[in-house]
Amino acid sequence: MTQVTVEVSSAPAEFDLDCETMIIGAGAAGLVAALSAQEDGQSVLVIEADPIPRGSTALSAGLIPAAGTNIQKAAGVEDSADLFAQDIQSKAKQENDPALVDLLTQQSGPAIDWLSETHGLPFSVITNFDYPGHSRHRMHGLPTRSGIELIDSLRSTCETRGIDIICERRAVQLHTDQGRISGVTVQRPDGGLETIGCEKLILACNGFGGNRDLVSQFMPDIADGLWFGHDGNRGEAIVWGKDIGADMAHLGAYQGHGNVAHPHGILITWAVITSGGVQVNREAERFWNESQGYSEAARAVLAQPGGEAYTIFDGQIAEIARQFEDFKNAEAVSAIKVSETLEGLADQLGLAAENLTATISSLPLNETDGFGRRFGDTQLAPPYFGVRVTGALFHTQGGLRTDEHARVLKTDGAPILNLHACGGAACGVSGRGDSGYLSGNGLLSAVVLGRIAGQAPSA
Numbered sequence: 001m002t003q004v005t006v007e008v009s010s011a012p013a014e015f016d017l018d019c020e021t022m023i024i025g026a027g028a029a030g031l032v033a034a035l036s037a038q039e040d041g042q043s044v045l046v047i048e049a050d051p052i053p054r055g056s057t058a059l060s061a062g063l064i065p066a067a068g069t070n071i072q073k074a075a076g077v078e079d080s081a082d083l084f085a086q087d088i089q090s091k092a093k094q095e096n097d098p099a100l101v102d103l104l105t106q107q108s109g110p111a112i113d114w115l116s117e118t119h120g121l122p123f124s125v126i127t128n129f130d131y132p133g134h135s136r137h138r139m140h141g142l143p144t145r146s147g148i149e150l151i152d153s154l155r156s157t158c159e160t161r162g163i164d165i166i167c168e169r170r171a172v173q174l175h176t177d178q179g180r181i182s183g184v185t186v187q188r189p190d191g192g193l194e195t196i197g198c199e200k201l202i203l204a205c206n207g208f209g210g211n212r213d214l215v216s217q218f219m220p221d222i223a224d225g226l227w228f229g230h231d232g233n234r235g236e237a238i239v240w241g242k243d244i245g246a247d248m249a250h251l252g253a254y255q256g257h258g259n260v261a262h263p264h265g266i267l268i269t270w271a272v273i274t275s276g277g278v279q280v281n282r283e284a285e286r287f288w289n290e291s292q293g294y295s296e297a298a299r300a301v302l303a304q305p306g307g308e309a310y311t312i313f314d315g316q317i318a319e320i321a322r323q324f325e326d327f328k329n330a331e332a333v334s335a336i337k338v339s340e341t342l343e344g345l346a347d348q349l350g351l352a353a354e355n356l357t358a359t360i361s362s363l364p365l366n367e368t369d370g371f372g373r374r375f376g377d378t379q380l381a382p383p384y385f386g387v388r389v390t391g392a393l394f395h396t397q398g399g400l401r402t403d404e405h406a407r408v409l410k411t412d413g414a415p416i417l418n419l420h421a422c423g424g425a426a427c428g429v430s431g432r433g434d435s436g437y438l439s440g441n442g443l444l445s446a447v448v449l450g451r452i453a454g455q456a457p458s459a
Contacts, residue, residue: 008243011175011182015197019045020458022198024171024184024236027055029423029446030204031154032111034163035119036454037202044163045196047186049170049232053155054148056206056230056395056424057446061269061324062150063126063139064447065440066108071116071125071140079136081105088429091133091293092436096429097249103404104429107448112140114451119157121150129271129320131439132293139440145269146325169194170232171205174240181419200418200458203408204450207396207424208235209254215393218251222434225302228260228267228392237425241400246419247411249427253397255437258297261335262308262390268336269324270294270439272385276378277313278363279389282306284346284355289371295430295437298391308390310349312360314380336387345384360384395442397430406453420456422449 021037023030026048037044066072067084084105089096115121123140131139142149158165172193173185183197208214210233216223241248258279259268273279273290279297281287281304288300301309313321318336321327330336339345342360346353360380368374400408400421407415408426423446430437 008174008176008240011177012195015183015195017194018197019043020198021045021200021202022047022184022196023202023204025055025204025206026053026155026165026167027204027206027423027446028057028151028154028443029450030202031158032447032450033202033204033422033454034158035161036451038161038163040455040457042458046163046165047169047171048165048167051167053151053165053167054230055151056233057151057443058148059228059230059394060147060443061141061145061267061326062147062443063141063145063440064112064443065134065138066112066140067105067136067138068109069112069125069140071112071123072138075125075127075137077125077127077137079138081109083135084108084138087133087135088438091438092429092431095431095436099404100427101429104444104448107452108444111447111451121153121157129275131270132274132291133438144325145323171236174244176244180417201420202453203237203400203419203421203425204423205236205425206230206233207399208238209233209393209396211235214238218398219254221299222254222256222393225256225298226260226390226392228257228265229395233395233424237400237421241408244416245410246416247401247409248399249401250398250430250432252432253428253430253436254434255394255397255430255442256295256298256391256434257394258301258309258391259294259311259389260392261330262388264330264333264335266330266333266335267326268311268330268387268389269321269327271321271324272311272313272317275313275317275320276376276380277311277317279309279311280351280356280359281309282351284351284359286359286371289373291373292435293437293439295434298393299434300391301389302391308388310351310386311389312380312384312386314385315383316381318385330387336385338383338385340382342384345386349386349388395424397428397437397441399425399427402426402449405456406449407456418458420453422446422453
């Protein structure tokens with residue numbers, strides 16, 4: 001993990017370049033903000049630290065939860081923003097700001113419809129399995145169900161519309177002038193510096209998961225977990241925010257994941273669990289209620305001997321999981337083992353066959369087990385599948401507090417009129433820790449706040 005050194009200073013006498021709306025970060029949040037701002041008639045410049053836009057979006061499954069979309073209606077799914085808000089607040093034990101929850105849920109449907117109908121992104125809603133905590137099918141994804149497809153589609157759309165995206169420029173200094181943001185200094189790959197003035201600045205530089213010091217400070221229980229996010233998430237928004245008196249909330253909130261193939265480092269979709277699979281430890285014994293969610297799974301798995309576990313499922317579940325590109329990639333590199341017998345699977349995974357057989361055969365049908373998980377009426381059947389996994393930190397969920405226009409708020413509650421934040425740079429709706437994370441919360445904040453930030457006029 002690379003640490004970050006960033007500064008806030010007064011504006012230079014003259015900037016090397018000037019623009020109207022500048023966006024720091026070309027992930028989903030930044031590119032959605034760019035499309036929205038251009039549509040509003042603003043001249044837009046996006047700067048990105050990496051050689052090509054990728055970021056945390058590319059590491060995700062690219063699924064965006066939204067309620068009341070035309071896509072849902074066409075699929076026969078009845079949903080509403082109110083129900084979505086209830087699900088978010090229930091998962092986070094009412095720890096979220098209700099106004100922020102309402103804003104994100106009410107604007108989620110229009111945002112997906114806009115991306116689909118105005119910009120041609122071919123979203124569909126997943127209806128063949130349930131995500132924990134969502135009472136309706138509302139996860140929208142592109143055909144491969146991959147974040148790479150999502151970010152590449154957004155980038156292509158921006159480029160087609162003539163939006164300037166300058167890569168290999170990392171923002172290292174924020175400039176202020178009488179309480180307003182006047183511009184930034186960026187660093188080139190050769191170490192040289194350039195100053196860029198702007199009338200409006202949108203922070204879409206994600207969170208601070210790639211900053212070991214900040215992770216240890218705010219979320220020590222996951223500090224030793226595998227970092228599965230993007231190393232560019234160094235916490236610039238947090239550091240700048242502190243220096244300019246911005247308010248921040250829920251800095252201990254994060255999305256973990258307890259189903260990352262180990263040591264391959266490939267995300268295994270949680271569909272293998274929600275469809276009936278289980279996790280066992282080195283003793284081939286179950287150790288928790290897997291239906292709670294994949295974020296909580298990170299701590300549960302890391303607490304096991306060796307910080308690892310084994311996810312067990314069957315061929316019918318594997319067919320569902322193959323709609324995800326990551327799962328097919330894991331199969332291609334033999335991270336996922338398969339056998340016609342539990343004994344054969346145990347041998348491939350290095351588990352005690354007798355213990356694994358006893359664990360799987362004892363799964364209760366149509367009953368709740370001792371961990372509190374309710375099982376369906378179908379027992380796992382040959383062929384059996386298994387994969388060794390570990391727990392990981394994916395991205396942080398706390399950040400800068402924002403208002404209904406995605407403007408950054410100061411500690412006294414007043415907005416900084418021309419500074420906006422979206423995605424991981426802003427406080428999300430996952431409560432105070434990891435258990436409040438509802439599937440898709442990260443991209444929900446990225447897409448909805450990104451669109452709102454782009455629409456906001458330069459103050």
